[in-house]
Amino acid sequence: MLSITPTVRNLLILNVLFYLVDTSIINLSGNFALRSLLSPEFMPYQFVTYMFLHGSLGHLFSNMFGLFMFGPLLERMWGPKKFLFFYFFTGIGAGLLFSGIDYFENNQIRQAVEIFTQNPTPDALADFMSKHAKGIYESMLNFLNKFEENPTNTTYIQDSINFVNIYYERLVSIPMVGASGAIFGILMAFGLLFPNTELFLLFVPFPIKAKYFVAFYGLYELYSGFKNAQSDNVAHFAHIGGMLFAYILLRYWGTQRTNFY
Structure with a gap:
Protein backbone atom coordinates (compact mmCIF):
# COMPACT_ATOMS: atom_id res chain seq x y z
CA MET A 1 0.00 0.00 0.00
CA LEU A 2 1.42 3.37 -1.02
CA SER A 3 1.89 5.98 1.68
CA ILE A 4 0.00 9.25 1.67
CA THR A 5 1.75 12.10 -0.13
CA PRO A 6 2.97 15.26 1.69
CA THR A 7 0.61 17.83 0.16
CA VAL A 8 -2.45 15.63 0.59
CA ARG A 9 -1.42 14.97 4.20
CA ASN A 10 -1.00 18.68 4.92
CA LEU A 11 -4.36 19.50 3.36
CA LEU A 12 -6.03 16.82 5.45
CA ILE A 13 -4.44 18.19 8.62
CA LEU A 14 -5.39 21.79 7.81
CA ASN A 15 -9.00 20.92 7.06
CA VAL A 16 -9.37 18.93 10.28
CA LEU A 17 -7.70 21.67 12.35
CA PHE A 18 -9.90 24.39 10.85
CA TYR A 19 -12.98 22.29 11.55
CA LEU A 20 -11.99 21.75 15.19
CA VAL A 21 -11.23 25.44 15.69
CA ASP A 22 -14.43 26.51 13.95
CA THR A 23 -16.66 24.18 15.98
CA SER A 24 -14.90 24.25 19.34
CA ILE A 25 -12.89 27.44 19.81
CA ILE A 26 -13.91 30.36 17.60
CA ASN A 27 -16.48 30.79 14.85
CA LEU A 28 -14.43 31.07 11.65
CA SER A 29 -17.37 30.62 9.29
CA GLY A 30 -18.73 34.07 10.12
CA ASN A 31 -15.84 35.81 8.38
CA PHE A 32 -14.25 33.14 6.18
CA ALA A 33 -17.16 31.24 4.59
CA LEU A 34 -17.98 32.29 1.03
CA ARG A 35 -20.78 34.87 1.10
CA SER A 36 -23.03 35.95 -1.73
CA LEU A 37 -21.69 38.74 -3.92
CA LEU A 38 -24.84 40.63 -2.93
CA SER A 39 -24.08 40.30 0.77
CA PRO A 40 -22.37 43.15 2.63
CA GLU A 41 -20.29 40.44 4.35
CA PHE A 42 -18.65 39.28 1.12
CA MET A 43 -14.87 39.59 0.91
CA PRO A 44 -12.65 38.42 -1.99
CA TYR A 45 -10.41 36.29 0.26
CA GLN A 46 -13.41 34.07 0.97
CA PHE A 47 -12.88 32.37 -2.41
CA VAL A 48 -9.88 30.69 -0.76
CA THR A 49 -10.85 30.41 2.91
CA TYR A 50 -14.22 28.74 2.31
CA MET A 51 -12.41 25.60 1.11
CA PHE A 52 -11.06 24.91 4.60
CA LEU A 53 -14.39 25.12 6.43
CA HIS A 54 -17.09 22.45 6.66
CA GLY A 55 -20.66 22.43 7.90
CA SER A 56 -20.60 19.08 9.70
CA LEU A 57 -18.40 16.14 10.57
CA GLY A 58 -20.01 14.11 7.80
CA HIS A 59 -19.32 16.90 5.30
CA LEU A 60 -15.69 17.01 6.38
CA PHE A 61 -15.28 13.23 6.27
CA SER A 62 -16.75 12.81 2.79
CA ASN A 63 -14.48 15.49 1.32
CA MET A 64 -11.36 14.32 3.10
CA PHE A 65 -12.07 10.72 2.12
CA GLY A 66 -12.20 11.77 -1.53
CA LEU A 67 -8.94 13.70 -1.14
CA PHE A 68 -7.32 10.73 0.58
CA MET A 69 -8.49 8.24 -2.06
CA PHE A 70 -7.74 10.13 -5.29
CA GLY A 71 -5.31 12.92 -4.36
CA PRO A 72 -2.07 10.97 -3.71
CA LEU A 73 -1.93 9.41 -7.17
CA LEU A 74 -2.29 12.82 -8.82
CA GLU A 75 0.33 14.37 -6.54
CA ARG A 76 2.82 11.58 -7.35
CA MET A 77 2.24 12.14 -11.05
CA TRP A 78 2.36 15.98 -11.04
CA GLY A 79 4.51 16.73 -8.03
CA PRO A 80 3.50 18.77 -4.93
CA LYS A 81 3.53 22.27 -6.48
CA LYS A 82 1.49 21.36 -9.52
CA PHE A 83 -0.99 19.36 -7.47
CA LEU A 84 -1.43 22.22 -4.99
CA PHE A 85 -1.97 24.68 -7.85
CA PHE A 86 -4.58 22.34 -9.32
CA TYR A 87 -6.32 22.05 -5.93
CA PHE A 88 -6.64 25.81 -5.46
CA PHE A 89 -7.42 26.47 -9.13
CA THR A 90 -10.40 24.11 -9.08
CA GLY A 91 -11.53 25.16 -5.61
CA ILE A 92 -11.48 28.87 -6.46
CA GLY A 93 -13.04 28.15 -9.83
CA ALA A 94 -15.86 26.28 -8.10
CA GLY A 95 -16.47 29.28 -5.88
CA LEU A 96 -16.50 31.63 -8.87
CA LEU A 97 -19.07 29.60 -10.81
CA PHE A 98 -21.25 29.15 -7.74
CA SER A 99 -21.08 32.86 -6.93
CA GLY A 100 -21.91 33.88 -10.49
CA ILE A 101 -25.03 31.71 -10.61
CA ASP A 102 -25.97 32.70 -7.07
CA TYR A 103 -25.69 36.37 -8.04
CA PHE A 104 -27.90 35.86 -11.09
CA GLU A 105 -30.59 33.99 -9.15
CA ASN A 106 -30.62 36.25 -6.09
CA ASN A 107 -30.53 39.40 -8.20
CA GLN A 108 -33.73 38.22 -9.88
CA ILE A 109 -35.29 37.76 -6.44
CA ARG A 110 -34.10 41.21 -5.40
CA GLN A 111 -35.82 42.73 -8.43
CA SER A 173 -26.87 35.49 4.00
CA ILE A 174 -26.47 31.75 3.39
CA PRO A 175 -22.72 31.01 3.28
CA MET A 176 -20.99 28.28 1.31
CA VAL A 177 -18.26 26.14 2.87
CA GLY A 178 -16.35 23.01 1.99
CA ALA A 179 -13.58 21.61 -0.17
CA SER A 180 -16.12 19.87 -2.43
CA GLY A 181 -15.25 21.98 -5.49
CA ALA A 182 -11.58 21.00 -5.30
CA ILE A 183 -12.47 17.38 -4.54
CA PHE A 184 -14.75 17.19 -7.58
CA GLY A 185 -11.89 18.69 -9.58
CA ILE A 186 -9.65 15.88 -8.36
CA LEU A 187 -12.35 13.37 -9.25
CA MET A 188 -12.62 14.81 -12.76
CA ALA A 189 -8.84 14.67 -13.21
CA PHE A 190 -8.77 11.05 -12.08
CA GLY A 191 -11.54 10.16 -14.53
CA LEU A 192 -9.78 11.89 -17.42
CA LEU A 193 -6.31 10.57 -16.73
CA PHE A 194 -7.26 7.05 -15.63
CA PRO A 195 -10.56 6.51 -17.48
CA ASN A 196 -10.50 2.72 -17.48
CA THR A 197 -9.55 2.26 -13.83
CA GLU A 198 -12.27 0.22 -12.16
CA LEU A 199 -13.70 1.61 -8.94
CA PHE A 200 -15.48 -0.40 -6.28
CA LEU A 201 -18.06 1.82 -4.61
CA LEU A 202 -20.29 1.37 -1.58
CA PHE A 203 -23.86 0.33 -2.43
CA VAL A 204 -22.82 -0.61 -6.00
CA PRO A 205 -22.47 -4.41 -6.35
CA PHE A 206 -20.17 -4.26 -9.38
CA PRO A 207 -17.02 -2.36 -10.45
CA ILE A 208 -17.49 0.78 -12.54
CA LYS A 209 -14.88 2.43 -14.74
CA ALA A 210 -13.74 5.88 -13.61
CA LYS A 211 -14.86 7.58 -16.85
CA TYR A 212 -18.44 6.35 -16.43
CA PHE A 213 -18.54 7.22 -12.75
CA VAL A 214 -17.33 10.77 -13.41
CA ALA A 215 -19.73 11.22 -16.32
CA PHE A 216 -22.68 9.99 -14.24
CA TYR A 217 -21.75 12.12 -11.26
CA GLY A 218 -21.30 15.22 -13.43
CA LEU A 219 -24.70 14.76 -15.09
CA TYR A 220 -26.32 14.19 -11.72
CA GLU A 221 -24.84 17.40 -10.31
CA LEU A 222 -25.92 19.31 -13.41
CA TYR A 223 -29.47 18.00 -13.07
CA SER A 224 -29.56 18.76 -9.34
CA GLY A 225 -28.17 22.25 -9.89
CA PHE A 226 -30.82 23.19 -12.45
CA LYS A 227 -33.54 21.49 -10.40
CA ASN A 228 -32.39 23.76 -7.56
CA ALA A 229 -33.84 21.69 -4.75
CA GLN A 230 -33.95 24.11 -1.84
CA SER A 231 -34.10 21.37 0.76
CA ASP A 232 -30.92 19.42 -0.02
CA ASN A 233 -28.53 22.17 1.15
CA VAL A 234 -25.88 21.17 -1.40
CA ALA A 235 -23.95 23.62 -3.62
CA HIS A 236 -24.28 21.57 -6.81
CA PHE A 237 -22.93 24.30 -9.06
CA ALA A 238 -19.77 24.45 -6.95
CA HIS A 239 -19.27 20.76 -7.70
CA ILE A 240 -19.87 21.39 -11.38
CA GLY A 241 -17.47 24.34 -11.23
CA GLY A 242 -14.71 22.18 -9.76
CA MET A 243 -15.14 19.63 -12.54
CA LEU A 244 -15.34 22.31 -15.24
CA PHE A 245 -12.20 24.14 -14.13
CA ALA A 246 -10.37 20.83 -13.79
CA TYR A 247 -11.29 19.96 -17.37
CA ILE A 248 -10.13 23.38 -18.61
CA LEU A 249 -6.81 23.17 -16.78
CA LEU A 250 -6.09 19.62 -17.91
CA ARG A 251 -6.85 20.53 -21.51
CA TYR A 252 -4.48 23.50 -21.22
CA TRP A 253 -1.73 21.41 -19.65
CA GLY A 254 -2.22 18.86 -22.41
CA THR A 255 -1.23 21.48 -25.00
CA GLN A 256 1.96 22.44 -23.13
CA ARG A 257 4.74 19.96 -23.88
CA THR A 258 6.83 21.24 -20.99
CA ASN A 259 3.92 20.44 -18.66
CA PHE A 260 3.07 17.04 -20.10
CA TYR A 261 1.60 14.68 -17.54
Missing part, protein backbone atom coordinates in the same frame (compact mmCIF):
# COMPACT_ATOMS: atom_id res chain seq x y z
CA ALA A 112 -38.98 40.72 -7.65
CA VAL A 113 -38.91 42.08 -4.09
CA GLU A 114 -38.69 45.64 -5.39
CA ILE A 115 -41.60 45.05 -7.77
CA PHE A 116 -43.72 43.50 -5.03
CA THR A 117 -42.96 46.32 -2.59
CA GLN A 118 -44.38 48.79 -5.11
CA ASN A 119 -47.59 46.76 -5.46
CA PRO A 120 -48.11 44.51 -2.40
CA THR A 121 -51.26 42.61 -3.32
CA PRO A 122 -52.31 39.04 -2.44
CA ASP A 123 -51.99 37.96 -6.08
CA ALA A 124 -48.52 39.50 -6.30
CA LEU A 125 -47.45 37.68 -3.13
CA ALA A 126 -48.79 34.37 -4.45
CA ASP A 127 -46.90 34.95 -7.70
CA PHE A 128 -43.69 35.77 -5.81
CA MET A 129 -44.04 32.62 -3.69
CA SER A 130 -44.74 30.34 -6.65
CA LYS A 131 -41.71 31.61 -8.57
CA HIS A 132 -39.12 32.20 -5.87
CA ALA A 133 -40.18 30.46 -2.65
CA LYS A 134 -41.81 27.16 -3.63
CA GLY A 135 -40.23 25.36 -0.71
CA ILE A 136 -42.23 27.34 1.85
CA TYR A 137 -45.34 28.06 -0.22
CA GLU A 138 -47.55 25.63 1.70
CA SER A 139 -46.51 27.03 5.08
CA MET A 140 -47.68 30.46 3.92
CA LEU A 141 -51.10 29.36 2.67
CA ASN A 142 -52.90 30.42 5.84
CA PHE A 143 -51.44 33.92 5.63
CA LEU A 144 -52.18 34.11 1.91
CA ASN A 145 -55.83 33.20 2.48
CA LYS A 146 -56.22 35.85 5.17
CA PHE A 147 -54.50 38.42 2.97
CA GLU A 148 -56.85 37.60 0.09
CA GLU A 149 -59.84 38.09 2.39
CA ASN A 150 -58.46 41.44 3.59
CA PRO A 151 -56.37 42.86 0.70
CA THR A 152 -56.48 46.43 2.08
CA ASN A 153 -55.52 45.52 5.63
CA THR A 154 -52.41 47.58 6.40
CA THR A 155 -51.07 44.98 8.82
CA TYR A 156 -51.21 42.20 6.22
CA ILE A 157 -49.68 44.50 3.61
CA GLN A 158 -46.78 45.42 5.87
CA ASP A 159 -46.30 41.81 6.98
CA SER A 160 -46.12 40.67 3.35
CA ILE A 161 -43.53 43.35 2.55
CA ASN A 162 -41.51 42.34 5.61
CA PHE A 163 -41.73 38.68 4.56
CA VAL A 164 -40.33 39.12 1.04
CA ASN A 165 -37.53 41.36 2.32
CA ILE A 166 -36.58 38.96 5.11
CA TYR A 167 -36.74 36.03 2.68
CA TYR A 168 -34.32 37.77 0.30
CA GLU A 169 -31.97 38.79 3.12
CA ARG A 170 -31.93 35.21 4.39
CA LEU A 171 -31.00 33.89 0.94
CA VAL A 172 -28.07 36.25 0.47
